[in-house]
Amino acid sequence: MKASVLDGIICSMKKQIVEFYPPLYSSSVSAGFPSPAEDYIDKKLDLNELVVKRPNSTFFVRVAGNSMIKAGIHDGDILCVDRSIEARSDDIVLAILDGEFTVKRLKISKSKISLVPENPDYKIITVNEGNSFEVWGVVTWSLKEFTSGR
Amino acid sequence: MFALVDCNNFFVSCERVFNPKLREVPVVVLTNNDGCIIARSNEAKSLGIKMAEPLFKCREFLAANNVRIFSPNFLLYGDMSHRVMNELQKHSKNVEVYSIDEAFLDLNNQVIRDYGVWGKNLVDGVYKNIGIPVTVGIAKTRTLAKIATEIAKHDSSMNGVLDLTSCSQPVLDNFLKKVENGDIWGIGRRYAAKLKNLGIFNAYDLKKADIGWIRKNFTVMGQRIVMELNGIPCRKIDDVRNAKKAIASTRSFGKYVTTKKEIAQAVSLYVARAAEKLRKQDSRAIAITLYIRTNPHKSDESYYSNSRTAQLPYPSSYTPDFVDLALKLLDEIYLPGKKYKKAGVFLTGIVPADLVQQKLFHKYSDDRIKVNDNLMKCLDKINNSFGKRTLRLASEGFDRKWYMKQNALSPRYTSDWDEILVVTN
Numbered sequence: 001m002k003a004s005v006l007d008g009i010i011c012s013m014k015k016q017i018v019e020f021y022p023p024l025y026s027s028s029v030s031a032g033f034p035s036p037a038e039d040y041i042d043k044k045l046d047l048n049e050l051v052v053k054r055p056n057s058t059f060f061v062r063v064a065g066n067s068m069i070k071a072g073i074h075d076g077d078i079l080c081v082d083r084s085i086e087a088r089s090d091d092i093v094l095a096i097l098d099g100e101f102t103v104k105r106l107k108i109s110k111s112k113i114s115l116v117p118e119n120p121d122y123k124i125i126t127v128n129e130g131n132s133f134e135v136w137g138v139v140t141w142s143l144k145e146f147t148s149g150r
Numbered sequence: 151m152f153a154l155v156d157c158n159n160f161f162v163s164c165e166r167v168f169n170p171k172l173r174e175v176p177v178v179v180l181t182n183n184d185g186c187i188i189a190r191s192n193e194a195k196s197l198g199i200k201m202a203e204p205l206f207k208c209r210e211f212l213a214a215n216n217v218r219i220f221s222p223n224f225l226l227y228g229d230m231s232h233r234v235m236n237e238l239q240k241h242s243k244n245v246e247v248y249s250i251d252e253a254f255l256d257l258n259n260q261v262i263r264d265y266g267v268w269g270k271n272l273v274d275g276v277y278k279n280i281g282i283p284v285t286v287g288i289a290k291t292r293t294l295a296k297i298a299t300e301i302a303k304h305d306s307s308m309n310g311v312l313d314l315t316s317c318s319q320p321v322l323d324n325f326l327k328k329v330e331n332g333d334i335w336g337i338g339r340r341y342a343a344k345l346k347n348l349g350i351f352n353a354y355d356l357k358k359a360d361i362g363w364i365r366k367n368f369t370v371m372g373q374r375i376v377m378e379l380n381g382i383p384c385r386k387i388d389d390v391r392n393a394k395k396a397i398a399s400t401r402s403f404g405k406y407v408t409t410k411k412e413i414a415q416a417v418s419l420y421v422a423r424a425a426e427k428l429r430k431q432d433s434r435a436i437a438i439t440l441y442i443r444t445n446p447h448k449s450d451e452s453y454y455s456n457s458r459t460a461q462l463p464y465p466s467s468y469t470p471d472f473v474d475l476a477l478k479l480l481d482e483i484y485l486p487g488k489k490y491k492k493a494g495v496f497l498t499g500i501v502p503a504d505l506v507q508q509k510l511f512h513k514y515s516d517d518r519i520k521v522n523d524n525l526m527k528c529l530d531k532i533n534n535s536f537g538k539r540t541l542r543l544a545s546e547g548f549d550r551k552w553y554m555k556q557n558a559l560s561p562r563y564t565s566d567w568d569e570i571l572v573v574t575n
Contacts, residue, residue: 056233057279059564065575078570084279094573096170101573134170136281 051141057084059137061094061101068092068103070118077144079103081137092139097125098132103139151265151315152383153255153288154295155238155272157231158303158310160251160282161189164230165220167281168563168571176217180205180558181436181465181501188222188499202502221559222499224437228459229564231439233280236455241272243446246387249396250439250498254292254387269311289314292385293378294322296335297353301325326379329353336375336385341368353379397435399424400494406445407490413442414477420495421476425469428497429526434465436499438472440479445491456483465501468522472497 052058063077071092073079081094089108094101095115104115104125113133115125127133157163161179166172176197179189186204197215199208205219212219231250238245244256262268269286276284287298294314302312314322331342334353348367350356356364357379365373374384399420407413417440428435441457460475476495561569 054279056236059571060567061571061573063575064572067575073575075575078567079573083281099171099173101170101571103573103575 051080053140054082054084057137058082058140061103063103067117067119067122068105071105072144073103073118073139073142074144077142079139080141080143082140083137085138085140087135087138094136094139096132096134096136097127101136106135151257151262151288151290152292152295153242153257153265153269153272153286154248154292154299155253155255155276156285156287156299156303157234157251158283158285159189159191160231161220161222161227162191162194163282164223164227165560167230169560172218176215177220178212178217179220179222181222181499185465186501188501219558222436222461223560223562224459224461224499225562225565226560227498228437228439228457230280230282231459232441232457234276234282234284235457237276237279238272239446240275241268247398247400247441247494247496248387249398250496251396254295257288265315266311266313269313270309273310283310285310287312287314290381291378291383292387293335293375294381297326297329297333300329300333323354323357326354326357327352331356334375334379336371341372344368396500397424397427397497398494399427400492402492403490408486408488410480410484410486413484413490413493414480416493417476417480417495418473420493421472422469424495424497425467425472425526426530428500429467429530432503433500434467434503435462435472435497436465436501437461437497438475438479439496439498440476440483440493441495442480442483442490442493444488452488454485454488456485458483461499465499467503468526 048055059081061079061081063073063079064075066075073092079094085091087093087106089106091106092103093106094103095106096102097115102115104117107114107116113127115127117124162172162177165177165179172191174193175191176194176199177191178187178194178199180186181188186202187199187208188202190199190201194217197211197217199212199217205212211217227250234251235245235247235253238253238255242255242257242260244259246254246256248254257265265288269288272286273284276282285299285303287295287300287302288311289295289298298312298314302308302310305312314325317325329352331337331345331350331352332339334356337345344367345351345356350359356376359376361373361376364376368375377384401416401420403416407416421438437459439457439459441455443455444453446453446455458479460479462471462475466472472495561571563569563571
């Protein structure tokens with residue numbers, strides 16, 4: 001239990017002892033006494049629940065290549081991409097540039113849109129009038145395996 | 151008011167979401183065993199490629215015109231369909247899934263100020279969140295809504311939305327004059343021809359026809375169509391078959407169902423019914439989608455809805471093939487402790503029974519297929535005579551160990567970790 005909650009319990013207990021109120025059981029922790037019913041016995045940690053906020057618009061893709069290493073995205077990582085999020089400058093996005101998928105950091109300024117890699121060996125791409133460009137979705141999570149399938 | 155949402159060239163659109171190079175080029179999707187064409191992009195349609203065209207007949211033409219060819223990826227299509235249907239629930243509480251790529255929305259309990267704007271939001275929302283382009287028709291009846299969708303589909307200036315709700319009669323009638331009999335919801339080839347012979351050439355003629363005379367010659371179903379063309383809602387989804395794209399068999403349960411056994415019984419029944427419809431129209435199907443859900447109207451948080459699709463390696467109209475799959479799918483999506491209110495099955499990838507090439511890569515030999523077909527014929531005859539419905543047949547089991555011809559299958563982008571989209575970065 002968090003320290004603040006414990007403090008709350010101790011304070012209210014003190015209060016009750018001093019004021020001679022009978023202890024009250026409540027389902028809300030903030031009132032001082034946690035209810036046994038709050039131990040959701042069935043519940044397990046679920047990655048889907050954590051990572052997939054909007055299942056309808058969430059897709060997974062695998063990265064091949066290292067143009068985003070400095071952002072912690074490496075060859076073979078799996079990315080969680082949500083199409084419903086409104087892309088903002090500095091978001092890492094899955095974009096389509098001239099018919100090709102690419103994962104880059106999006107930079108939007110008053111005058112231009114750029115796709116910025118996170119690897120000094122790669123160039124920044126400026127989106128021009130002549131390019132076809134579309135943000136497919138915003139990268140929300142990445143999944144990296146350290147044991148190579150062992 | 152009702153709306154009909156229809157995904158544009160659905161199978162092709164699904165492929166395009168994960169492969170942008172397919173946009174604006176001719177694309178076709180085949181049946182299993184790469185037999186014949188079951189889906190075409192607009193560019194392919196423009197080339198004159200026909201629906202259900204056998205591949206062997208047009209292979210050279212396709213190659214000469216750089217037409218991209220795909221084997222059907224029903225796991226992908228089923229998953230994308232489920233996403234679209236879920237997304238539609240954000241725009242209406244009453245979503246009536248009609249086929250793998252169509253749904254009616256009953257808007258009568260909603261306050262919508264401007265249906266055109268509402269439709270645009272829906273189209274934009276589905277495209278943004280899922281990547282599938284859809285068309286929406288909105289009108290006073292389901293029949294008119296479907297007509298609106300058809301019109302909007304062929305008129306790009308409408309941007310995917312046609313709102314007929316506040317249309318003046320002359321404008322509406324002008325639209326109806328351009329709609330052929332066969333394009334009216336529930337009118338098949340036979341009735342369309344019969345109407346034509348009796349001097350009714352389009353939806354406007356039908357709208358103006360004498361109701362009594364229609365009732366006499368086309369039964370109460372025909373009468374209802376006329377009433378709906380005149381703006382009086384009176385048709386339910388279950389009344390109408392959509393034989394071309396998918397066959398649906400769905401029902402809400404009278405009371406809540408909680409055990410898997412009970413749902414399995416219902417599902418077996420729905421599958422048997424759907425397969426019967428399939429045989430009645432001399433078709434076979436490749437894939438089956440099962441969906442189950444609890445009651446979406448209840449405010450409690452335990453709402454659960456799920457669907458899953460399975461694909462046969464060959465087109466079939468043999469009930470046990472589908473029952474087996476459906477029960478396996480149920481195993482995958484059933485959650486205990488839920489109060490289920492509705493279940494349904496869709497049979498998709500529908501092809502004419504005689505166009506199917508069943509030779510080499512088939513589970514059954516030609517003789518066995520004949521036996522199966524005869525068994526089904528017998529079954530249907532018995533059911534018709536005694537008015538009973540088969541609940542469940544002893545199944546033969548399903549063996550996937552043999553090879554199936556699928557030369558151009560796209561990855562299962564949304565159902566297999568080994569097949570998710572790879573981005574070369």
